[in-house]
Amino acid sequence: MTVGKAAFVVVPEGSVTTPAGFRAGGLHCGLKKTERHDLGVIVCEVPAQAAGVYTLNQFQAAPLGVTKESIAEGGTLQVMLVNSGNANACTGQQGVDDARAMRAAGAKAFGVAEHLVGVTSTGVIGELLPMGKVLPGIERLPAGVSADGGDDFCQAILTTDLVKKEICVSLTVGGTTVHIAGAAKGSGMIHPNMATMLGFITTDANVASADLQKLLNEVTDSTFNMITVDGDTSTNDMVVVMASGLAGGEALTPQHADWEAFKAAFAFVGEHLAKAIARDGEGATKLVEVTITGADSKEAARAIAKTVIGSSLVKTAVYGADANWGRIIAAVGRAGYKVETEKVDVRLGDITVLEQSRPVKFDEERAAEYLKGDFVLIHVDLHMGDVSATAWGCDLTYDYVRINAAYRT
Amino acid sequence: MTVGKAAFVVVPEGSVTTPAGFRAGGLHCGLKKTERHDLGVIVCEVPAQAAGVYTLNQFQAAPLGVTKESIAEGGTLQVMLVNSGNANACTGQQGVDDARAMRAAGAKAFGVAEHLVGVTSTGVIGELLPMGKVLPGIERLPAGVSADGGDDFCQAILTTDLVKKEICVSLTVGGTTVHIAGAAKGSGMIHPNMATMLGFITTDANVASADLQKLLNEVTDSTFNMITVDGDTSTNDMVVVMASGLAGGEALTPQHADWEAFKAAFAFVGEHLAKAIARDGEGATKLVEVTITGADSKEAARAIAKTVIGSSLVKTAVYGADANWGRIIAAVGRAGYKVETEKVDVRLGDITVLEQSRPVKFDEERAAEYLKGDFVLIHVDLHMGDVSATAWGCDLTYDYVRINAAYRT
Incomplete structure (x- = not known):
C-alpha cells in the first residue's frame, strides 16, 4: 500500500507479537462464566518506549490511572496486563488498590519493576475485581506467554465481539525493516456495561516515548476518536503503544526522513482497528x-x-x-x-x-x-x-x- | 394544582378553542395517502398577540421563516395554518414561494391581512408541496371551523402519533378567569423524515407579544427543549403562542402580581405537552x-x-x-x-x-x-x-x- 510517498505492506497473519521483542498470552482465570480467556498479557524483552491515550469520561476506571502512573515514571512499559469480564470502574479506593495489586503481581510474575507494568480492565461497572481469581491467574501467565501468543491475547480481550481485531504492517525506515502491529476490542457486548474500546499497538521501531505519545494523540484523533457505535463513551477506553526498538537502526524522530512513512503506516494500523471495531458494533450488519x-x-x-x-x-x-x-x-x-x-x-x-x-x-x-x-x-x-x-x-x-x-x- | 402560591386547574375536555375567541378546524386535502386530516387551522376572532420559537437546525424549513415574518410585522397572528404529510424543507426558493402562497390563501380565505397568518408544515423533507391540493384545501377550511374544532385540528397535525396531545388550564389573574391551552404533535412517525415537534398554545389572557415571547422562550427551555426521542433535531420544530386577550381584565405583564401564577400555569401546559410527546415517542413503551x-x-x-x-x-x-x-x-x-x-x-x-x-x-x-x-x-x-x-x-x-x-x- 502506498500513501503518498509512504509505502508499507500488511504482514499476513501478523499479530502484536510480530514486531521484534514481543510475546503475548492469555488464559481463563474465572472472570467470565464460560471457559473463555479473560486475562491476557503482552510482554516485551526490554522496557519498551510507551504512550497511552485514555477515556475522557470523568468516571475513569481505576486501572487507567495506574497505567498512567507507570508510563509517567520512565516513559516505558514492559508488561501490559488486561482482564475482561470486570471493568474495575466506580469501585472507589478499593478499585485503585486492586489495580495496584494487579500491577504488583504482574511485576513479580515477570520479574520487572512495577513501573514497567500497565494494567487495564473491561467488563461490568461497579463490581469489585475478584482478586482471588485475578492474582493466581497473573501468576500462571508467564508459563503460557510465547511469540505465538497473539491469538490467546486477542481472545482474552474479547467480550462478545464477534471477531478478533488485529493487524500488522511492515515498512522500511532508514534502511531498517520495522513492524507496527495492533489488537483491539470493542463494541460487541452481550453483558451490557461492557462498552469498552481497548487498543494495543506494538512496534519494533526505535521511537522515544514522547514522540510516540504525540504520534498516538494525532492518530487517535483521526481514527479511534472517529468511531461511534452508540455515542456512549466508556469509563475504560484506552489505547497503549509499546515500541521495543529491537528492529535496530537509528532513532526514529519527527525530523527523520522516513517519519511521515512511519506515521502513515501507524495511522493505517489505527484506522484498520477503528473500522474493525465499528464493523463489529453491537448488532451491526454493515x-x-x-x-x-x-x-x-x-x-x-x-x-x-x-x-x-x-x-x-x-x-x-x-x-x-x-x-x-x-x-x-x-x-x-x-x-x-x-x-x-x-x-x-x-x-x-x-x-x-x-x-x-x-x-x-x-x-x-x-x-x-x-x-x-x-x-x-x-x-x-x-x-x-x-x-x-x-x-x-x-x-x-x-x-x-x-x-x-x-x-x- | 398548586405550584407555590400559583394555583390553576385543568379544564376537563379543554382544547385550543377553550380560551375565549378561538375556533379551529381540520380536513383532508390529499397530502396523506389515507383519508385522514392533513390540513388544520386555529383562528382567533381578533388579531392575537403572538410569539414563536423555531428549530435551531440550520436547514430550517421554509414556513418557519414566513411565520417569523408575519409575527415580526405587528407581533400578532389571527390565523395559524398547518399541514402534515410534507415538511416543505430543503425545497429552495420554490418552498419559500409555496409557504408564502399558503399564507396568501389563508389570508384570503379568512379575510385578514397576510401578516396575520402563520404557516407551518410537517412531513417528508425535500419534496415540493403539491399546491394543487393545498390551496383548494385552504379555501375549504373556513366552512369547517368552529368552537368544537379542537379535535379536528389535533387530527390534522398528527402523522403517526398514537395519541393526540392537548391540555387546557384555567386560573384567575387580577380577578379575571383566563385559560391557557395547547396542542402538540411529535415523535410518532411511520413515514420517516417526519421527525417534527409542533406546539400550538392559545390563551385568552391579555398579554402583549413581547412578554409572550419572553415567557415562551423561558418555558420552552425547561419543557420542549428538554425532551429527546432520538437526539435528532428536526428542520421544522416550532411552537407558537397566540393570546386573544378576550378574557377581559387588565393587561398581564411581568410586573403584575399574578404574573408568576400565569407563568406557572403556562409552564404546566408546556410541560404537559412535552411529556406527552416523549411518552408517545417512536416505539416507546414508557x-x-x-x-x-x-x-x-x-x-x-x-x-x-x-x-x-x-x-x-x-x-x-x-x-x-x-x-x-x-x-x-x-x-x-x-x-x-x-x-x-x-x-x-x-x-x-x-x-x-x-x-x-x-x-x-x-x-x-x-x-x-x-x-x-x-x-x-x-x-x-x-x-x-x-x-x-x-x-x-x-x-x-x-x-x-x-x-x-x-x-x-
Whole structure:
C-alpha cells in the first residue's frame, strides 16, 4: 500500500507479537462464566518506549490511572496486563488498590519493576475485581506467554465481539525493516456495561516515548476518536503503544526522513482497528463511513461527520436500506457548526441525492441495492473550504436493542 | 394544582378553542395517502398577540421563516395554518414561494391581512408541496371551523402519533378567569423524515407579544427543549403562542402580581405537552424522566439530564427493565460538565443504587419490577450545588428500529 510517498505492506497473519521483542498470552482465570480467556498479557524483552491515550469520561476506571502512573515514571512499559469480564470502574479506593495489586503481581510474575507494568480492565461497572481469581491467574501467565501468543491475547480481550481485531504492517525506515502491529476490542457486548474500546499497538521501531505519545494523540484523533457505535463513551477506553526498538537502526524522530512513512503506516494500523471495531458494533450488519469534504475547519468536519454517523435516524435508515437523505441533511444542520445551507451535496456511494442543497432525481432501486451492501459510504460536500474528515460507525438494528435490553445477569 | 402560591386547574375536555375567541378546524386535502386530516387551522376572532420559537437546525424549513415574518410585522397572528404529510424543507426558493402562497390563501380565505397568518408544515423533507391540493384545501377550511374544532385540528397535525396531545388550564389573574391551552404533535412517525415537534398554545389572557415571547422562550427551555426521542433535531420544530386577550381584565405583564401564577400555569401546559410527546415517542413503551439535582449551574444540570435521557444504552436498559446504573453514571461522566466523581447518588424511583459514587446493595427484583412500569424516574444527585433540571424521553425498543428502518414509500 502506498500513501503518498509512504509505502508499507500488511504482514499476513501478523499479530502484536510480530514486531521484534514481543510475546503475548492469555488464559481463563474465572472472570467470565464460560471457559473463555479473560486475562491476557503482552510482554516485551526490554522496557519498551510507551504512550497511552485514555477515556475522557470523568468516571475513569481505576486501572487507567495506574497505567498512567507507570508510563509517567520512565516513559516505558514492559508488561501490559488486561482482564475482561470486570471493568474495575466506580469501585472507589478499593478499585485503585486492586489495580495496584494487579500491577504488583504482574511485576513479580515477570520479574520487572512495577513501573514497567500497565494494567487495564473491561467488563461490568461497579463490581469489585475478584482478586482471588485475578492474582493466581497473573501468576500462571508467564508459563503460557510465547511469540505465538497473539491469538490467546486477542481472545482474552474479547467480550462478545464477534471477531478478533488485529493487524500488522511492515515498512522500511532508514534502511531498517520495522513492524507496527495492533489488537483491539470493542463494541460487541452481550453483558451490557461492557462498552469498552481497548487498543494495543506494538512496534519494533526505535521511537522515544514522547514522540510516540504525540504520534498516538494525532492518530487517535483521526481514527479511534472517529468511531461511534452508540455515542456512549466508556469509563475504560484506552489505547497503549509499546515500541521495543529491537528492529535496530537509528532513532526514529519527527525530523527523520522516513517519519511521515512511519506515521502513515501507524495511522493505517489505527484506522484498520477503528473500522474493525465499528464493523463489529453491537448488532451491526454493515460498516458505515461518513466523509465530510469542503469544510472550513477540521473541528467542523469532524463534528459534522460524527453527528451524521451517530444519528439514530440515519443509522436506522441505513439498516432499512432507505436512501433517506433528509435525515443526513438534518444531522448536518444540527451539528453545531455553520454550514452554507444552499451549497450542500450528498452522495450515497457514487449516487448523488442532493446537489447544491437541491434534491436530485436518482434511481431509488439502485440506491436501495447499494445500501443493502455491507459497506455504505455517505459523502457530504459542504463546498465551504478544503478540509475533510471521516468517521465510521454501523447501522442501528433490532439486534442492538436485543443485546442491550438483555438483563445483565 | 398548586405550584407555590400559583394555583390553576385543568379544564376537563379543554382544547385550543377553550380560551375565549378561538375556533379551529381540520380536513383532508390529499397530502396523506389515507383519508385522514392533513390540513388544520386555529383562528382567533381578533388579531392575537403572538410569539414563536423555531428549530435551531440550520436547514430550517421554509414556513418557519414566513411565520417569523408575519409575527415580526405587528407581533400578532389571527390565523395559524398547518399541514402534515410534507415538511416543505430543503425545497429552495420554490418552498419559500409555496409557504408564502399558503399564507396568501389563508389570508384570503379568512379575510385578514397576510401578516396575520402563520404557516407551518410537517412531513417528508425535500419534496415540493403539491399546491394543487393545498390551496383548494385552504379555501375549504373556513366552512369547517368552529368552537368544537379542537379535535379536528389535533387530527390534522398528527402523522403517526398514537395519541393526540392537548391540555387546557384555567386560573384567575387580577380577578379575571383566563385559560391557557395547547396542542402538540411529535415523535410518532411511520413515514420517516417526519421527525417534527409542533406546539400550538392559545390563551385568552391579555398579554402583549413581547412578554409572550419572553415567557415562551423561558418555558420552552425547561419543557420542549428538554425532551429527546432520538437526539435528532428536526428542520421544522416550532411552537407558537397566540393570546386573544378576550378574557377581559387588565393587561398581564411581568410586573403584575399574578404574573408568576400565569407563568406557572403556562409552564404546566408546556410541560404537559412535552411529556406527552416523549411518552408517545417512536416505539416507546414508557415515559422516562431524568432529574438532576445538586448541580452547580443550570447549563450543567440541563446538559447532564439530556445526556442521560439521550443515551441509547440507558434507553435500552430501561426497555429491558435492567437496573444498569453503570450506563447512567457513564452518561453523566461524558456530558461535558465537571462533576465530583466521588459524590454522586443515583436513584431509580425510590430505589438507591449508588450513593456517594459507591454501589449500594439493592433488591434487583424490586428494581426490575419498577422499571417494568410505564413511568421511570432516574434521579441523579451531584451534591455540588443547589441547581436542578429535568428532562424527558422514552425507551429505545424494537419498534423504534422497525418504524425507522421502514422504507419511506
